[in-house]
Amino acid sequence: MATTSVMHTVLVPVKQDRREIFFQDVIRGLSAKSKYLDSKYFYDAEGDRLFQEIMRCHEYYPTNCEMEILQEQSAAISQTILAHTSRFDIVELGAGDATKSIHLLKELLNTGKDFTYYPVDISANVITQLEQSLPAQLPSLKVNGLNGEYFDMLKEANVLSAKNKVILCMGGNIGNFTPAEARKFCRQLRSCLQPGDLLMIGFDLKKHPQIILDAYNDSAGITRDFNLNLLKRINRELDGNFDITKFGHYPTYDPGTGACKSYLVSLEEQDVRIGEQTIHFDLHETIYMEISQKYDLEAAEQLATLSGFETVGNFFDQKKWFADSMWLCV
Known part of the structure; x- marks a missing residue:
């Protein structure tokens, strides 16, 4: 065991x-x-x-939309990851309670790959809760919680592990930035990564304004x-x-x-x-x-290109209200 x-x-x-x-x-x-x-x-x-x-x-649809993606398509997401790297660790920026990412973590564990999950969050309270809850739910998962600012903790993860990084930036967190700030954020994120690393990033898509x-x-x-x-x-x-x-x-x-x-x-x-x-x-x-x-798919893919990434997969909920895009560092 x-x-x-x-x-x-x-x-x-x-x-x-x-x-x-x-x-x-x-x-x-x-x-x-x-x-x-x-x-x-x-x-x-x-x-x-x-x-x-x-x-x-x-009323807050993004959670259910992205949860549907992770519940229904984690196998496809896992296959996309494994198509680009065989030695990796998972770093989740703004991990929250990990109720969505746990589906992907479970799927990746089932592949037999040896990886560590690095949840990153500005809230020490969130990290403490994850340290208590995740081992009970996924006993074989190796966890290293990182409490602090995203880029500081990403650098720390790179010190702790030389493997490829699969970065999870879900929940539509990129929407917390203006488009100009998002470009700056993604370029800064790319500067912390190596060619062959992957980024799965969530986009809340444009839909009826109401x-x-x-x-x-x-x-x-x-x-x-x-x-x-x-x-x-x-x-x-x-x-x-x-x-x-x-x-x-x-x-x-x-x-x-x-x-x-x-x-x-x-x-x-x-x-x-x-x-x-x-x-x-x-x-x-x-x-x-x-x-x-909020984004349309064209704007999301343009953001990838402008930031030094290539889009290698898009995963949607049934309504196509939300997208988790997989980007490869190039």
Whole structure:
């Protein structure tokens, strides 16, 4: 019987440094002419919990679409991987709870290949949960959890293993960037990889605008609570005094550009204290929270080419609302 190797590599700054970086990022964003907050700070323990709830909302289709792909097509995805490399490790960026990737991991284990799964997540809470849950579900899986920023942890994975890397960037995470930022991200990702490495990347495809808008404005208000939770986190960790009842949640979708954006709107003129800093909000002034960019297949394949990859496979759900594209490093 194979043994399970579970290691936890934590490469994050000490707590005080993290708090100071968080504080500086918040003040920088809220002092800008057009206020914004960095979406990476959504994910404290409560943010993780709320995001899991969002993914279970009936309006939030991407989860079910991609789950269908992984449940129904993991054998085909596995065959595509094995057609390009025989010695590899899996690195998942933004692993979450791994409920989708576990289907592919199980399929790859069934091929008898010896590989290690490196889940990467900015949330230490997520990594801890994966270390507890995955060995129970897949006893033969070797796991090395990496807690930190994507590129730092990808470099760490390259130090730990000389095998080809199969990078999983699922969940439509590429949509968290504007198109220009996505090109920069993919090029930076390519710079961390070697020819022959693979990247499976999820794209939320363009569809009827109302379907998309409803996904980011669910009837239960969970997406609203997810956005407002960042203000609560600022209150708790940075000595802030946001009154969340004085902010509303406002999502938008532009079907022409494919940009779905979320804002918080100040419902009155107000001053908010964060530590020793005071931030003024005008009535109806907005805080830009995040983008979820939607793609068509042509734009996705163009992104691959511009970033140093070649598309070697596309896997769709039945409705063709979502695509997991397999890219080869060239």
